[in-house]
Amino acid sequence: MELxxxxxxxxxxxxxxxxxxxxxxxxxxxxGVMVIAxxxxxxxxxxxxxxxxxxxRISTLIASVDLTEILMGAMLNFLLFAGAIHLHLEDLREQxxxxxxxxxxxxxxxxxxxxxxxxxxxxxLGITIPLIQxxxxxxxxxxxxxxxxxxxxxxxxxxxxLETKIAGESLFNDGMAVVVFILMLxxxxxxxxxxxxxxxxxxxxxxAIGGIVLGLLLGFLGSKMMYRxxxxxxxxxxxxxxxMGGHLAAQALHMSGPLAMVAAGLVVGNYGKxxxxxxxxxxDYIDKxxxxxxxILNAILFLIIGFELLLIPDMKQYGWAGLAAIVVVLSARFIxxxxxxxxxxxxxxxxxxxxxxxxxxGLRGGVSIALAxxxxxxxxxxxxxxxTYFVVxxxxxxxxxTVGKLTKRFPDEEEAVA
Numbered sequence: 001m002e003l004x005x006x007x008x009x010x011x012x013x014x015x016x017x018x019x020x021x022x023x024x025x026x027x028x029x030x031x032g033v034m035v036i037a038x039x040x041x042x043x044x045x046x047x048x049x050x051x052x053x054x055x056x057r058i059s060t061l062i063a064s065v066d067l068t069e070i071l072m073g074a075m076l077n078f079l080l081f082a083g084a085i086h087l088h089l090e091d092l093r094e095q096x097x098x099x100x101x102x103x104x105x106x107x108x109x110x111x112x113x114x115x116x117x118x119x120x121x122x123x124x125l126g127i128t129i130p131l132i133q134x135x136x137x138x139x140x141x142x143x144x145x146x147x148x149x150x151x152x153x154x155x156x157x158x159x160x161x162l163e164t165k166i167a168g169e170s171l172f173n174d175g176m177a178v179v180v181f182i183l184m185l186x187x188x189x190x191x192x193x194x195x196x197x198x199x200x201x202x203x204x205x206x207x208a209i210g211g212i213v214l215g216l217l218l219g220f221l222g223s224k225m226m227y228r229x230x231x232x233x234x235x236x237x238x239x240x241x242x243x244m245g246g247h248l249a250a251q252a253l254h255m256s257g258p259l260a261m262v263a264a265g266l267v268v269g270n271y272g273k274x275x276x277x278x279x280x281x282x283x284d285y286i287d288k289x290x291x292x293x294x295x296i297l298n299a300i301l302f303l304i305i306g307f308e309l310l311l312i313p314d315m316k317q318y319g320w321a322g323l324a325a326i327v328v329v330l331s332a333r334f335i336x337x338x339x340x341x342x343x344x345x346x347x348x349x350x351x352x353x354x355x356x357x358x359x360x361x362g363l364r365g366g367v368s369i370a371l372a373x374x375x376x377x378x379x380x381x382x383x384x385x386x387x388t389y390f391v392v393x394x395x396x397x398x399x400x401x402t403v404g405k406l407t408k409r410f411p412d413e414e415e416a417v418a
Contacts, residue, residue: 013037014299028152029295030302031400037306038393044310070304071370075297076147077247077261081239082294083150084171084265085273086287091164092266098165098346102358103173106336107142111180113332114138118325125320129380136184137384140372141329141391142336143177145365146170146258147301152400158361158407162354166361174258174367175208181371182207188379211256212263218246219267226268227277232285235278239268239286301366305392308369312386321383322390329391334359353407361403364388364395 014033021032092099115135122129149170153163183200186193193199222242226235242264250257273283309315337358341350350358372388375381 010300010303014303017303018299030298031396033299034302034306034396037303038309041307041309068370068374071366075301076258077243078293079147079297080171080258080261081243081265082290083146084262085269085290087167087266087269089266089270092168095164095168099168099172101340101344102169104176105340107173107176108180109339110142110332110336111135111138113335114141114328117328121324122321127321132184132188133380136188139177139181139184141364141368141388143173143367144170144362145367147298148363148365148396152363158357162357166358171262175211175256178256179204179207189376207256208259211250211259214250214255215260215263216267218242219264222268223272223277226272232282235282235286236289305366305369312389313382315386318383318386322387325387325391326394333362357407360399360406363399364392368392
């Protein structure tokens with residue numbers, strides 16, 4: 001029953017905060033819920049001596065939520081499928097090379113740039129940690145968050161081609177990020193790791209490529225089933241089975257569940273929902289169901305992110321490190337985009353506007369926090385979690401609220417064929 005009570009409390013708080021945001025703040029839903037949760041967290045911390053029981057109860061509730069397991073094991077699969085099911089395969093196919101490069105090569109570049117710079121900067125702030133732990137931070141903060149990106153880009157007015165690049169990158173970069181994070185974390189723990197090219201490539205193929213193949217199979221199987229029956233209720237159940245059964249299959253096979261859901265969502269969205277498979281009414285029900293799932297889970301996730309502040313001890317002492325991390329992460333994002341753009345002959349031209357939006361629109365979110373929470377306590381977890389939280393808050397609130405304005409500040413810039 002504890003799980004039911006915790007989930008009920010999160011739903012109630014999400015509903016209240018969503019109402020307050022819609023009534024007063026009028027921010028994008030996800031950002032508004034997180035901002036209110038953050039304000040409540042700061043209020044509870046400031047008035048802890050006056051309302052100790054309230055502080056303890058909410059802290060206990062948030063502590064009882066295993067964000068790593070909830071997000072990486074459940075919510076992320078639903079949210080990725082919901083995002084991918086609305087992405088047009090033709091648009092993604094046109095931008096396939098930038099998406100592939102930004103979701104793989106750029107993640108690796110960013111990991112080492114962030115790790116190296118943080119290793120050099122932290123001693124200047126009176127903090128000394130091993131290089132490998134800085135690389136762990138680089139790995140967990142490098143991937144752009146698909147949940148934050150997909151939720152915010154819808155309202156930002158970003159040009160279609162750039163939106164496809166950023167959304168596609170955020171959906172696919174988890175595979176590479178997880179491989180790099182697992183490798184760096186294992187090295188930080190002192191475990192014996194096969195760091196040869198074949199060892200790393202084997203891990204990537206099993207985790208990432210295996211997940212994509214599994215997702216394609218599930219997507220095509222589900223689409224065939226949808227084609228052979230009528231009724232939106234059955235079609236919705238089939239999509240639910242793909243997500244929930246696919247997660248169990250990916251876990252059993254030690255493959256990437258998130259990538260499997262992206263692949264399955266793309267197939268169902270572009271083939272399972274086509275006019276030859278379902279009617280317009282059935283397609284409308286499927287779309288609205290997954291849009292509702294997306295909105296509800298986003299509200300809960302960003303609520304949890306706002307309240308995670310209550311679980312970070314001595315947040316003040318990591319303030320300068322957190323501010324430094326924000327600058328470092330943005331700089332690394334620029335470098336990881338700029339190098340491939342200048343070295344690889346893409347079909348489309350990347351001007352100043354394109355690069356600026358790609359850098360500023362690469363939001364970090366719950367995935368980075370979930371990975372930070374999975375770090376061992378003796379590996380400076382409190383420090384890495386605190387600076388991750390600084391970066392995520394800045395990314396979602398500042399970047400998320402201004403990326404739309406950024407697109408309007410730059411003069412129109414056509415992406416021409418090189």
